[in-house]
Amino acid sequence: MGRRAGRPVLVRREQVLRGGQPLAFGIGLAVALVVGIVLLVGSGHDPMRVYERMFEASLGDPRAWSVTLNRAVPLGLAGLAVAVAGSMGLWNIGAEGQIMAGAVGAAWVARVGGEWPSPLLIAAMLAAAILGGGLLALGPAIARARIGVNEIITTLMLNEVAIRLVQWLVHGRWKDPDSHNFPLAPMLSDNARLPGLFERAHVGVVLAAIVILLFGVASSRTAWGYELRVAGSSGATARYAGISLERKILTVLVLSGGVAGFAGGIELSGTSDRITESLSNGFGFAGIIVAALALMRPSGVAAVAVLFGAVQIGGQSIQTMGVSSSVSTILQALILFGAIAAGVLSRYRVEMVAGDTTEVTS
Amino acid sequence: MNEASLIGLFEATVSFGALLYLAALGEMIAEKAGILNLGVEGMMAMGAVTGFVVALQTGNPWVALVAAVAAGAMIGLLHGFFTVVLGAEQVVSGLSLTILGLGLAAFVGRGSVGEPAGAEMVSVDWGPLSDIPWAGPILFAQSPFVYLAVITGFVTWFVLWRTRLGLAVRAAGESASTADAAGHSVVGIRLAAVATGGGLAGASGAYLTLSLTPQWADGIVAGRGWIAVALVIFGAWRPGRVAVGALLFGLTLALKTRLQTFGVDFSPILLSMLPYLLTISVLVVISIRSRNRPSPAPAALGIAYRREER
Numbered sequence: 001m002g003r004r005a006g007r008p009v010l011v012r013r014e015q016v017l018r019g020g021q022p023l024a025f026g027i028g029l030a031v032a033l034v035v036g037i038v039l040l041v042g043s044g045h046d047p048m049r050v051y052e053r054m055f056e057a058s059l060g061d062p063r064a065w066s067v068t069l070n071r072a073v074p075l076g077l078a079g080l081a082v083a084v085a086g087s088m089g090l091w092n093i094g095a096e097g098q099i100m101a102g103a104v105g106a107a108w109v110a111r112v113g114g115e116w117p118s119p120l121l122i123a124a125m126l127a128a129a130i131l132g133g134g135l136l137a138l139g140p141a142i143a144r145a146r147i148g149v150n151e152i153i154t155t156l157m158l159n160e161v162a163i164r165l166v167q168w169l170v171h172g173r174w175k176d177p178d179s180h181n182f183p184l185a186p187m188l189s190d191n192a193r194l195p196g197l198f199e200r201a202h203v204g205v206v207l208a209a210i211v212i213l214l215f216g217v218a219s220s221r222t223a224w225g226y227e228l229r230v231a232g233s234s235g236a237t238a239r240y241a242g243i244s245l246e247r248k249i250l251t252v253l254v255l256s257g258g259v260a261g262f263a264g265g266i267e268l269s270g271t272s273d274r275i276t277e278s279l280s281n282g283f284g285f286a287g288i289i290v291a292a293l294a295l296m297r298p299s300g301v302a303a304v305a306v307l308f309g310a311v312q313i314g315g316q317s318i319q320t321m322g323v324s325s326s327v328s329t330i331l332q333a334l335i336l337f338g339a340i341a342a343g344v345l346s347r348y349r350v351e352m353v354a355g356d357t358t359e360v361t362s
Numbered sequence: 363m364n365e366a367s368l369i370g371l372f373e374a375t376v377s378f379g380a381l382l383y384l385a386a387l388g389e390m391i392a393e394k395a396g397i398l399n400l401g402v403e404g405m406m407a408m409g410a411v412t413g414f415v416v417a418l419q420t421g422n423p424w425v426a427l428v429a430a431v432a433a434g435a436m437i438g439l440l441h442g443f444f445t446v447v448l449g450a451e452q453v454v455s456g457l458s459l460t461i462l463g464l465g466l467a468a469f470v471g472r473g474s475v476g477e478p479a480g481a482e483m484v485s486v487d488w489g490p491l492s493d494i495p496w497a498g499p500i501l502f503a504q505s506p507f508v509y510l511a512v513i514t515g516f517v518t519w520f521v522l523w524r525t526r527l528g529l530a531v532r533a534a535g536e537s538a539s540t541a542d543a544a545g546h547s548v549v550g551i552r553l554a555a556v557a558t559g560g561g562l563a564g565a566s567g568a569y570l571t572l573s574l575t576p577q578w579a580d581g582i583v584a585g586r587g588w589i590a591v592a593l594v595i596f597g598a599w600r601p602g603r604v605a606v607g608a609l610l611f612g613l614t615l616a617l618k619t620r621l622q623t624f625g626v627d628f629s630p631i632l633l634s635m636l637p638y639l640l641t642i643s644v645l646v647v648i649s650i651r652s653r654n655r656p657s658p659a660p661a662a663l664g665i666a667y668r669r670e671e672r
Contacts, residue, residue, distance in 0.1 A: 010448075010668065039469065091453050093400075139642075149649040150659075152453060153595060156400070157638040160588055168631040285457055292454040324472045329465030333458045337444065340455065344448045 010348040020346055021295055021339075025304070028293070028339030032331045039330065045323055053321060054314025054328075066199035068309045070271055073208040074099065074280070075312075076305030077263035078287025079294060080212050081133075085151075085256040086296035087219055089232035092253060094140065094155030095260040096284025097162030098133035102261025103268040104166060105132025107174070107185065107275040110192040110268075118191035125192060126207075126265045133261015134254045136162055141253035145246045151253060159284065167277045174275070185274045194270040204266035209302065211262065216298035228252065260284065286312075289336045308332060367623055371616055372500045379605075379612030380504070380511035381569050385590035386597070386604050387511075387518050388562030392438075393594055394522060395555030396535035396662040400456030401441050403587030404463020405560050409434040409567025411467040411474075414578040418480035423572050426481060430568035431561040437463055438560015442553040449666035460587070471578045479576035483507060507569040514562065519601040531555055535660035538667035548667050563587070586615075592641035598648065598658040611637040 033051070040047040058068045078095040085092040092098075105128035113121050136158055143149035169185070176186040194202040219225035231238040231248050238245055264280065272279050290308055294300030315328020385402055392399045399405075413430035417423055441459045444450040486509060488502040522528035533541035534551045542548050570582055589611055596611075597604030614637055618630045648657060 043469075093453065093457070143642075143646055143649070147646065147649045147653075149645050152398075153592075153645055154642050156588065157592060157642050160585055160638045161635045164631050164635050168629055171631060172629065282461070285461060288454060288457050289461070292451065324469050326465045326468035326472065329461060330469060333462035333465060336454070336458045337440070337462070340444055340450045341448060344450065 007353060008350050009353050010344070011351045013347060013349055021293075021300070021343065024339045024342035024346060025293055025335075027342035028335040028337070029307075031338030031341075032334035035334050036327060036331055039327060040323070043323075045321070050318050050321065050323055050327075053318055054311070057317030058310035058314040063199045064313070066197070066201035068306065068313045069201050069205045070309075071313050072302075072305040072309035073204045073270070074263045074267045074283040075286055075290055075308050076212055076302055077208050077266070078260055078283050079290030079301040079305055080215055080287075080298055081256045081260040081263070082288050082291035083294060083296040083298055083301055084215060084219075084259060085252055086291055087225070087232060088228045088248065088252050090144070090249065090253060090256075091152045092137065092155050092256045092260070093152055093288065094137060094158050094162075094257065094284070095263075095287045096280050096282070097155070097159035098136045098257045098260035099264035099267065099280035099284055100159075100162040100166050101132040101136040101257075102129035102264025103132075103272075103275050103279050104162075104169065104264075105129045105135075105261065106265035106268045107188075110188055111174070114189045114192065116191070121192055122194060122269060125269055126262060129261045129265025129268070130258040131261070133264060134258035136261070137253050137257020141250045141257075144253065145249040163277060163280075166275060166279070170275065170277060185276070187273050188269070192269060194266065202266075202270035204270040207266060208263075211259065212298050212302050215259075219298060260287075286332065289332065293336060293339055311335075367620070369496060369499050371613075371620055371624075372496075373504070374616035374620075375609060375613045376500060376504060376508060377574060377612070378615040379609040380508040381566055381574065382586060382590055382593055382611055382615075383511045383515060383605055383608035384507070384569065385563045385566035385587060386593035386608060387514055387601065388434075388559035388566070389590055390559075390594045390597075390599055390601070390604060391518060391522070391531070391562070392556045392559035393663055394535045394599060394660055395531050395552045396538060396660055396665065396667070397442070397445055397552050397556050397559075398452045398456060398664045399438065399441050399459070399556060399559055400453060400591060401438070401459025401463060401560075402563050402590050403583055403585070404460035404467070405434045405437055405563035406463075406567035406570075406583045406587045406590075407467035408437050408463045409564030410571045410582055411471040411567075411578060412564065413568030414479065414571035414576075415470060415474055416480075417482075417572060418474060418477065421481050423481040423483045426572055427483075427565065427568050430564045430572075432564070434564020434567065435557040435561035437466075438563065439553065439557045441560070442556035445666065446549055446552045446556070449668055452664050452666075464583075468580050471580070474578045475580070477578065479571070481572070482576045483573040505569070505573040507565070507573055510565065515601045515605055522601075532660070535662055538662050538665070539669075542667075542669055548669070552667075563590070566590070589637050592637055595648075595659075596637075596641045596644050598644075599660065600658070610640075 037047040040050055058064055081095045082092055106125035109125045109128040140151045140154035143154055144151040171183040174185045176184050194204050197203050197205055227243050231243055231245055235245055268275055290304045293304045311328050311331055315325045319325050385406055389402055409430040412433035413426045416429040417426035441455050444455045445452045483505050485503050486506055491502040492498045530546040531551055534548050538548045571578055593604055593607045596607040614633055618634055621630050
C-alpha cells in the first residue's frame with residue numbers, strides 16, 4: 001500500500017458535540033428548506049410565499065394546528081411502533097401494512113356492530129385495530145424469535161400483502177352496493193366516528209399522546225424497558241442476565257405491530273370516512289424516518305411527528321398555488337438526509353490523513 | 363383459452379420478467395458488496411421519469427436510456443454516500459431514498475403527465491427467428507430491454523464469479539475487514555456496486571416509460587421495486603436463480619390482467635400477493651436450512667464498515 005496525497009477520514013470525537021440530535025434535526029430542516037428554495041425558484045415560484053403558505057396552513061392558527069395534529073397521530077404512532085422495535089435493535093418496516101391491517105380490524109367491527117352505542121363500538125374498533133396490526137406482525141415475530149428469519153424483509157413484504165388485502169375487500173365483499181360499481185367500501189356510520197376535540201382535531205390526538213407517553217415511561221423507567229435495551233445492545237449479556245430473548249423479540253414485535261394497527265384504527269375512525277386502499281398513505285414509511293430522527297426515543301417521536309405532520313399538511317395546501325405537493329415529499333426525505341449527515345458530524349470530525357493507509361486512528 | 367392468448371401471456375411474462383430482472387440484478391450487486399438498498403422503488407421512478415422526459419426532449423430512446431441509467435446511478439450514489447462514507451443505517455437511508463425518489467420523480471414529471479411519449483424503443487427484429495411458432499413472438503420480438511436484461515445477467519455472473527474484481531466485490535460483502543486487509547478499497551467497491559445497482563434500477567424504470575407503457579404517471583412503478591428486492595432473496599443471491607424467480611414473478615404480473623380471459627375464477631388481487639408470500643416462504647426455508655449449512659446471504663450485508671473502528 002503506497003502513500004497517497006491525502007484522503008479525508010472520519011475520526012471519532014472524544015466528546016459528542018452538545019445539543020446533538022435537536023441540532024442535527026435543525027440542520028436537516030435547514031438543508032431541506034434550502035434545497036426546496038432551489039426547486040421552487042427553478043420551477044418559477046416565489047419560495048418565501050410558498051413557505052409562508054405552508055406555515056400558515058399547518059401551524060398558523062388553531063384550525064391549522066388541529067389538522068396538523070390529526071396528521072401527526074398516524075405518523076407518531078407509526079414512529080412509536082418503529083421505535084419500540086428499534087429500542088431492541090429490531091426493524092419493523094411493516095408499519096404501513098400493519099396500519100392497513102388495523103384499519104381492516106376496525107372496519108370489520110364497524111360493519112358488525114354498526115348499531116352499538118358509540119363508546120362501546122369505538123372501543124371495540126380500536127381493540128380490533130390493535131389485534132389486526134399485532135396479528136400481521138405475529139408471523140415475522142415468530143419467524144424471527146424461533147428460527148432467526150430477518151424481520152426487515154418479512155415485515156416489508158407483508159406491507160404489500162396487507163394493501164392488497166384491503167384492495168380485495170373493497171373490490172369484492174366490502175364493496176358498497178350503492179357505490180354504482182365503484183370499488184368503495186360504505187361510509188362509516190356516525191357512531192363509529194371518534195368524537196371531536198377542537199376545530200378539526202379528534203380525540204385520537206389525545207389517545208396517541210397517552211400511548212406515546214406510556215411507552216416513554218415504560219422504556220425509560222421500568223425494568224421492562226431496561227431489559228429491552230440490554231437485549232438490544234447485547235444478546236449474550238441478556239441471556240446471562242436471565243432475559244429470555246425469544247419471548248422479548250416475540251412480544252416487542254407483536255406490540256410494535258399492535259401500535260401501528262392502533263394508528264390504522266384511529267385513522268379510520270377519526271379522519272377517513274371509509275376504508276380505502278390508500279388509507280395508510282405512506283404513514284408507515286414516514287414513521288421509520290420519524291423514529292430514526294427521534295433516535296428511537298418515544299419522547300422525540302411525538303415532536304418529530306408534529307413537525308412532519310406540518311410539512312405534509314403544508315405540502316397539500318400549496319397545491320392551490322399551482323405548486324406540486326411532491327415538494328413536501330422531497331422535503332421530508334431531505335430533512336432526514338440532512339440530519340443523518342449532521343448527526344455523523346456531531347460524533348466524528350473530518351481529518352485529512354496523508355500516506356500510510358494502514359494507520360489506525362481512534 | 364386459445365393459442366394466441368397463451369402466446370400473449372408468455373410474451374408478457376418475459377417482458378415483466380426482464381423488467382424485474384434488471385432491477386433485481388442491480389439490487390443483488392449492491393447486496394453482494396454488503397449494501398442493502400431499499401430505495402429500488404425510488405430509483406426506478408427516477409429512471410422512469412428521466413427516460414420519459416429526455417425522450418420528449420431528444421426524441422432518441424437510446425439517449426433517454428443512458429440518461430435514465432445515469433439518473434439511477436446518481437441517486438443510488440446518494441445512498442452510497444450516506445451508508446458507505448458516513449456509515450448511516452442502511453434501512454433508514456434506503457427507505458428515505460424511496461421517498462425522495464418518488465417525490466423527485468413526481469416533481470420532475472409534473473408537466474409530462476398524459477403527454478404522448480417522445481420516443482419508444484422499437485422491438486428487435488430477429489428476421490426469420492421471429493417467425494418461429496411460439497418461440498418467435500415470445501422470445502424474438504421483444505423490446506431491446508429484454509435482451510439487455512439477459513446480457514446483464516450473464517455479465518453480472520461472469521464479473522462476480524469469474525474475475526478478480528468480482529472476488530473483491532464479494533469479499534466486501536462477506537467480510538469487509540478481510541477485503542480491506544487484502545488491499546481492496548471497501549469504500550470504492552461498495553460505492554461502485556451501489557451506483558451500478560442504481561443504474562440498473564434506472565434502466566428498469568426506463569423500460570417502463572420507453573417500452574412497456576410509454577407514458578408518465580405518478581406511481582407508475584407500482585410496487586415493482588419491492589418485488590425486485592424480494593427477488594434477490596428468492597433467488598438466493600444467484601443470477602440464474604434470480605432469473606427463474608423473475609420469470610415466475612413476471613408470470614404473476616402477466617396473469618393479473620388475463621385471469622378473466624382464461625375463464626379462471628380467482629381474484630387477480632389475491633394472485634398479486636403471491637410474489638411476497640413466496641419470498642417470505644423462501645426466507646423461512648433458508649433460515650431453517652442455514653442451521654446446518656451457511657446462509658446464502660452475504661455475511662456483512664447491512665453492516666457499515668469503518669476501518670478506523672476495526
